[in-house]
Amino acid sequence: MTDLNSISIRPKSVSRFLSIAAAILLLLSFAGQLIKYWKVAEMYSLIRLFDVKMEYNIPAFFSSLLLFFAATLTGVIATLKKKNHAVYVSHWVALAVIFLVASLDEAVSLHELLSRVISVHMGFNTGGLFYFSWVIGGIGFTLLFAAAYFMFWLHLPPRIRLLFLLAAIVFCSGALGVEMISGAYIEKYRWENLTVEILATVEEALEMAGAIIFTFALMKYLQDNYGVIRLRVDDA
Numbered sequence: 001m002t003d004l005n006s007i008s009i010r011p012k013s014v015s016r017f018l019s020i021a022a023a024i025l026l027l028l029s030f031a032g033q034l035i036k037y038w039k040v041a042e043m044y045s046l047i048r049l050f051d052v053k054m055e056y057n058i059p060a061f062f063s064s065l066l067l068f069f070a071a072t073l074t075g076v077i078a079t080l081k082k083k084n085h086a087v088y089v090s091h092w093v094a095l096a097v098i099f100l101v102a103s104l105d106e107a108v109s110l111h112e113l114l115s116r117v118i119s120v121h122m123g124f125n126t127g128g129l130f131y132f133s134w135v136i137g138g139i140g141f142t143l144l145f146a147a148a149y150f151m152f153w154l155h156l157p158p159r160i161r162l163l164f165l166l167a168a169i170v171f172c173s174g175a176l177g178v179e180m181i182s183g184a185y186i187e188k189y190r191w192e193n194l195t196v197e198i199l200a201t202v203e204e205a206l207e208m209a210g211a212i213i214f215t216f217a218l219m220k221y222l223q224d225n226y227g228v229i230r231l232r233v234d235d236a
Contacts, residue, residue, distance in 0.1 A: 009219060026059075026201055030198075052201060053197070063204070072096075077222065088155060095149075129180040130183065132179055135179055163217035164214070
């Protein structure tokens with residue numbers, strides 16, 4: 001008998017939907033850049049709406065929602081771990097906060113503020129691979145995160161451990177690796193050329209793919225360890 005008040009989440013179906021949505025947005029963005037180089041001025045506003053390099057548009061909103069979904073799933077796991085008095089509760093809570101901040105960053109570009117702090121207030125004149133100076137802080141945070149979460153990662157089931165590692169490698173390859181390559185290229189050749197558009201598309205593709213792999217891993221973790229989760233709304 002079907003429970004009319006229940007909602008089923010199927011990890012593969014959700015991940016497939018997110019992957020298709022991400023692919024469509026990336027294709028629209030790149031197609032828009034090709035149209036821009038054909039000087040079709042009437043379409044510039046529409047092109048900006050799907051440009052993955054830009055902020056406050058549809059791809060940025062999608063990425064923000066993707067990271068917020070990861071934060072929500074991690075928060076659910078943290079809550080369940082706390083109720084069961086399990087180990088590494090604080091790690092799950094901190095992970096939820098990190099992804100919540102990352103979601104906010106996609107929405108309002110907090111990393112740009114970090115670049116100004118490093119370049120202007122701290123006096124670092126960065127260039128080359130560190131043209132976008134925020135990556136210095138990003139690399140430092142990644143190393144600290146890896147050290148703090150190593151034992152937590154080892155504690156995970158083998159399949160989830162592999163998925164977490166894959167998600168981290170893919171995401172950081174885009175957010176840090178391709179970003180550094182883009183910075184060095186932009187410093188030498190400036191912004192307006194097709195190579196920059198290709199690099200931006202690859203960067204966003206890797207970030208979205210990493211986030212989707214991570215959300216899939218979280219959903220599988222919930223499926224394997226909890227199966228059915230009940231949500232009760234009351235005044236207690």
